[in-house]
Amino acid sequence: MEAFEDLKSQWEGQSPSEIPEDGVQKIIEKMKGIKGKQRSTNIILALTVMVLVGFFFYISAYQFQTVMIGLLLMIVTLIVRIVIELASINTINKIDASKDATNFKTRLMKYYNNRVRVHYIFTPIIILLYCIGFVMLLPSFKENLSAGFYTYIWVSSIVLLIVFGLLIGNQAKKELHTLRELKS
């Protein structure tokens, strides 16, 4: 029969972990890596938006109302989605981990509650608007593209929609799990 004091002495008697000699250096390197990763993410996102906007002008979408509205819907929803994700990353990175645990947990739960709201309210609206935009473009695709390529476009879009739907669903499930764990 162990008493708590025995448990405590067992805990204290654990063999000490070796302090990595290059620990500090690794931390500095990782910090540089994090900054570099953030920079590349921003560049990729900016390029994506530039390509979409460039495409909009390249095909002179503004000359055809349906194509313009369809393409604008797709571009705007994509930009909104990206902005929401970036804002979320920014919010979680800004939660001050040096505050006391109760304060930190409250902020973390608020963050995850907002994420759940994003998944259940904003994401379906965004996907719906994106799909509407895409469907509006279909007649123009049909008119201007070969039958084979047209079929390829809508079939691949359905596949992409399913894949992204599953990815987003998976992310939502993971964040709901985290929220439940935090409440436990």
Place this chain on the structure above:
Amino acid sequence: MQEYKPNFEKIYQENYQRVIRICMGYVKGDEDLAKDLTQEVFIKVWRQLNSFRNESSISTWIYRITVNTCLLQLRNKKFLKRADAIERLTEVEEEGHPSKENQLKQMYKCIDKLSKDNKGIILLELEGLPQKEIAEIMGLSHEAVRVRVHRIKNSLTKCVNNGSI
């Protein structure tokens, strides 16, 4: 470019052991996962060192970051997967008198059964921190910590001896 922080090396050396032990309590004693978590903790310490205002001792400040960083690992898939694998590995019970190592494993398993807050409290208590400091880290009153420490000590001891909380 990161500015050089002359105190950091000293802070790292002085607090590493305690930080890694607290982290091990959050990952059922897996040293590799605890090392990764410890690195995360010290990355946050590095980042926020300039905002440290001496309102508490530097160690209290670091343990706050430790407890919060360990709480954040909940969202990390890598930690969840590894923790489940460890759970399966440690399910093999030893007959008769358990070895010291197995007793420690059992203790980690029992700590894992506690709620997130209670886990933080008991890990800091096991590290020998005064209850006033634990209260400061957890954001609870001294009295609340005193009562909770008493309860958690009982349930942890019961769990290590009987296998359930």
